[in-house]
Amino acid sequence: MQRLSEIIRKRKEFAIAFSGGVDSTFLAALAKNVCNDEVVAITADSNFYPREELKSAIKIAELIGIKHFIVKVDLMADSNIIINSKDRCYFCKKRVFNAIKHKAMELGFETLAHGANIDDFQDYRPGLKAAKEMDIFSPLVEAKMTKNQIRLASKEMGLSTWDMPTQSCLATRIPYNQKITVEKLAKIEACEHFLNQLGFFGIRVRCHSDMSNNDIARIESPQQSIHIMAEKNLRDSINSFFKANGFQFVSLDLAGYISGSMN
DSSP: OHHHHHHHHHHOSEEEEOOSSHHHHHHHHHHHHHHGGGEEEEEEEOTTSOHHHHHHHHHHHHHHTOEEEEEEOOGGGOHHHHTTOTTHHHHHHHHHHHHHHHHHHHTTOOOEEOOOOGGGGGSOOHHHHHHHHTTOBOHHHHTTOOHHHHHHHHHHTTOGGGGOOOOOOGGGGSOTTSOOOHHHHHHHHHHHHHHHHTTOOSOEEEEEEOTTOOEEEEEEOOHHHHHHHTSHHHHHHHHHHHHHTTOSEEEEOTTOOOTTTTO
C-alpha cells in the first residue's frame, strides 16, 4: 500500500478509467485520498456495459467523492469488434481508451490510468496489449498488487466493493467468431438482471448459437447456487423468462461459474 501510494503520488494528476468494479474503485478511492482533487474518474458507456453497473458506478463515485464523468462509446460501429475474433478485447479497449483519453485531455489530464492488477496477466487479456501500446498508467501492476490484496485493502478502507463479484463486459458472454448484435447483448443483460433479482450473483449467461441460428443460454452459477437454481419452481420461472426474451433453449452448466471459461 505504501509503495502504491508513492507511485500514485509521483504521477499526481491523472484520470482513471472507472467501471465501478473492485479494482477501479480501489484505485479511485486511494488516488482521491493521496492526490485529493487532482484525479478524476471517467466511465465509458456502451451497449457492452450493463445499465445496473453504470448506475452502481455513478453511486460509488459519489460515495468516494471523486469527480466523475461519463462518455458514450459506440462499440457496435467497429467491425473489428462485432465480428468477435479472438482479438476483440484488443480493439474494444483501444476504442474505449481513446474515448476516455479524449475526455481526459479535454479536462486537462494527460495521463490515463486503469485498474489492471498482476493477476490479470494469468488469463487471456488482449486488452492489456492495447493498454500497453497506448501508455495507460497501471499503478496496481507497478505495485505488484494481486486481486486478493486489493480486496483486503478495500475492506480495510471500508469500500463496499471489496467482495463484489468479478465484472466483465457483456460481449464476453458470446463465443469467439459468433457475431455480436445489440439484440444478443440486450437479452443477455435482461436475463442476468432477472437472475440478480432472484438473488443469484456472480453468474454469467453465455449465449451460444446453433446451426439453425437458435440462441441457447448456458447459465454459469457459483457452485453453491446450482442446486437452488435447479429447483422446479425457480427452474420453471427462469426457463419461461429466458424463452420470453428470445432464447430457444436454456441450460445450467454443472461445472459452475468459471472466469474466462470461453477464452
